[in-house]
Amino acid sequence: MTDKAIRDVVLISTGMASEVIAAYLDRFSDLNVVGFTVDRAYMPEGEYLGKPVAPWDEVRTAFPPDQVRLMGPPTFARLNTFRRDRYREGKAMGYGFASFIHHAANVMTDDIGDHVIVLDGSVILPRTRIGNNVIIWCDTHVGHHCTIGDHTFMSSQVGIAGGSTVGEECFLGGQAGVTHGVKIGDRCAILNGANVVGDLGDDAVLVGPPATLKPYSSARVKRLL
Amino acid sequence: MTDKAIRDVVLISTGMASEVIAAYLDRFSDLNVVGFTVDRAYMPEGEYLGKPVAPWDEVRTAFPPDQVRLMGPPTFARLNTFRRDRYREGKAMGYGFASFIHHAANVMTDDIGDHVIVLDGSVILPRTRIGNNVIIWCDTHVGHHCTIGDHTFMSSQVGIAGGSTVGEECFLGGQAGVTHGVKIGDRCAILNGANVVGDLGDDAVLVGPPATLKPYSSARVKRLL
Amino acid sequence: MTDKAIRDVVLISTGMASEVIAAYLDRFSDLNVVGFTVDRAYMPEGEYLGKPVAPWDEVRTAFPPDQVRLMGPPTFARLNTFRRDRYREGKAMGYGFASFIHHAANVMTDDIGDHVIVLDGSVILPRTRIGNNVIIWCDTHVGHHCTIGDHTFMSSQVGIAGGSTVGEECFLGGQAGVTHGVKIGDRCAILNGANVVGDLGDDAVLVGPPATLKPYSSARVKRLL
Known part of the structure; x- marks a missing residue:
């Protein structure tokens, strides 16, 4: 049995975003979520979403790597290091990881890594390289x-113009934006609505422009809207 | 005849946005727009878009509640109070209100109120509650x-991150944005491009960050673009 | 043979964006890209993407106007004047220009000019006029x-609210935005993320609000994300 033939999937984490991805897979893929796995400290009482949960340190026993593939965690927690580590640990245990490209995403490149998630409405234009373990x-x-x-x-609603590199x-x-032809280093945190207009080194934190809270009630703008 | 079986719809208002919704319903739904209704002061001469128009104070005579459902007005005029009042008045007169979810919207929750409009390309993720008389x-x-x-x-192009509440x-x-886990009160006006990064009380007015008008002609940037 | 029956297309320019449009036409249209044309100074060695390239000053010989239509260049180089001039020169040489509206764009107006490109996910609402040689x-x-x-x-991800005019x-x-009911002059450069909230005269340059680079490493925000 080849790796890609395994349609049973175990999602890493029982957080809110795992529930979202489980719903996407259920509605829009031929993958079957057969269970979840979390750190032992976060084990729920009983099942999660009606499926069994295994502690990460026993996941191989509960869900052997020749029977399931892993996905997730679909979160940027700890600036993606948690996700990176789970991916590496899972690979070291012999697991394959599944990808999910929503049918209403338009991915026009074949240069896509392992374990990539792309949700609906996203567009990836030609000649672009998407690495491993990337979530869009x-x-x-x-x-x-x-x-x-x-x-x-x-x-969601991030925009990267042509010819740019993200580490x-x-x-x-x-709604973060990156203009064309810029280079962004590794481990950068580009927060909501921030617009990158020049190169950024490693470990940068970029915060979007602040909105202004007006010192009057919205009753005043009723007629202007 | 159950309420949802009524496919004939009367749109409230003859404004520009009503024309947009009429076009959406015509192309993308099985609802039939059979007429319009407006305040007597705004009655057009003759028909609107080839359909009869009734003054709101006579709408029950022209379009009885057992024959049509209402929709609209598809506008945020007077900070949604006009729309709220029409909805309540229409319900009090015995009307049902129709909803329209465009087939190219992806609504992944069933927790949707009465009289909801969601246009194409919009995505609503699982475990989210949409109230009554909401337009997206x-x-x-x-x-x-x-x-x-x-x-x-x-x-359009608004982004609300997970776990947030809008009043x-x-x-x-x-292009307004709301980061994850914030709480926004009632009657807030969050204008174009404003990014909400913390809780907002009732009646707040939030204005997006200003762009900068450069003191030179675009002829100067021709080579830089 | 009528103009619109010509399905063979020659793309103007061999730049990166031409490759993108060639990929779109190949996947999503019934047009056939049969070659490219560029200024003689930019002629590549041999073919481009496996297709012949003709210098612009000999394009009529290589690709006669009764056999192909032109498209492009799909670029805003020199603030669209290069594109404008090629369009006029091509028309003067007797060429027709092809349009491409992606099937996953929602164009709800018929008032669309000649040689218009609209890519996927874009929405154009009713009663809107799109001029000639416009790229969206x-x-x-x-x-x-x-x-x-x-x-x-x-x-991409530009938002123009209802009732506005762009020159x-x-x-x-x-991610540029234009609020409702404003008028923007000719030759304006509205850069990434800029939000237009009032009228703009001809030749204006508008720059989006700057993000803030924090004076600390992203390691510090790991727990906050």
């Missing part, structure tokens, strides 16, 4: 001739 | 485990 | 009752 949430745009490094997480283990928050 | 325009993202209050209007009668302008 | 990249929203002038280029030869960068 909804309605995100990755332009042409870009490179997205391993373990990077892109939220490994980066987080891009919702 | 195009390409808007509502994350998981969110709550959107009654009578709220979300424009009742709020307006979110185009 | 992915996931861009053009509201109702708008006018978009000839030769204008809109990048000729404008460039709107990714």
Whole structure:
């Protein structure tokens, strides 16, 4: 049995985002979520979403690597290092990882790594390289001739213009933007709405422009809207 | 005849946005727009878009509640209070209200109120509650485990991250963003491009960050683009 | 043979964006890219993407106007003047220009000019006029009752609210926004993330709000994300 023939999947983590991915897989893929795995400290009482949960240190016994593939955790927790480590540990235990590209995403490159999730509405243009263990949430745009490094997480409505490079283990928050031809280092945290207009070194934190809270009630703008 | 079996719809208002919704219903739904209704002061001469128009104070005579359902007005005028009042008045007159979820929207929750409009490209993730009389325009993202209050209007390309709450009668302008886990009160006006990064009380007005007009002609940037 | 029956297309320019459009046409249209044309100074050695390339000053010999239509260049280079000039020169040589509306764009107006490209996820609402030689990249929203002038280029995730006018030869960068009812002149450069909230005269340059680079490493935000 080849790896890709394994349709049974165990999701790493029982957090809220795992529930989202479980719903996506159930509605939009031919993968079957057969269980979950979490750190022993976070084990729920009984099942999660009606499926068995195994502690990570016993996952091989509960869900052998020749019977299931892993996915997740679908989270940027600890700036993607948790996700990176689980991916490496899972591979070391002999697991394959499944990918999920939503049918309403438009992925125009074949240069896609292992264990990649792309949700609906996202577009990835030609000549772009997506690394391993990358998550791209909804309605995100990755332009042409870009490179997205391993373990990077892109939220919804992010826009990366053509010819740009994003390093490994980066987080891009919702509506973040990257102009064309820039280079972003590893482990950067580009928060919601931040617009990258020039190169960024490793470990940068970029915060979006603040909105202004007006010192009057919305009753005042009723007629202007 | 059950309420949901009524496919004939009367749109409230003859404004520009009503024309948009009429076009959506015509192309993408099995609802039939059979007429319009407006305040007597705004009655057009003759028909509107080739359909009869009744003044609101005579709508029951022209379009009896056992024959049609209402929709609209698809506008945030007067910070959604006009829309809220029409909804309540219509219900009091015995009308049902129709909903329209575009087939190219991805609504992954069943916890949706009465009279909800969601246009194409919008995504609503699991475990989210959408109230009554909510309008969500195009390409808007509502994350998981969110709550959107009654009578709220979300424009296009709005992004709400997971676990956030938006109150009742709020307006979110185009490209507005809300980070995860925040709570927004009632009647807030969050204008175009404003990014909400913390809790907001009732009646807040939040304005997006200003762009900068450069003191030179675009002829100067021709070579840089 | 009528103009629209010509399915063979020659793309102007051998730049990166031409490769993108060639890929779109190949996957999503019934047009056949049979070659490319560039200024003689930029002629490649041999073919481009496996297709012949003709210098622009000999394009009529290599690809006669009764056998092919032209498209492109799909670029805003020199603030769209290069594209505008090629379009005029091509028309003067007797060429027709092909349009491409992606099937996953939702164009709800018939008032569309000649040689228009609209990529996937973009929405154009009713009663809007799109001029000639306009390019609209992915996931861009053009509201109702708008006018978009000839030769204008809109990048991805741009949002134009209802009732607004954009002049000729404008460039709107990714995630740029235009509020409702404003008027933008000709040759404006509205860069990434800039939000237009009032009228703009001709030749304006508008720059989006800057993000803030924090003076600490992303290691510090690991626990906050």
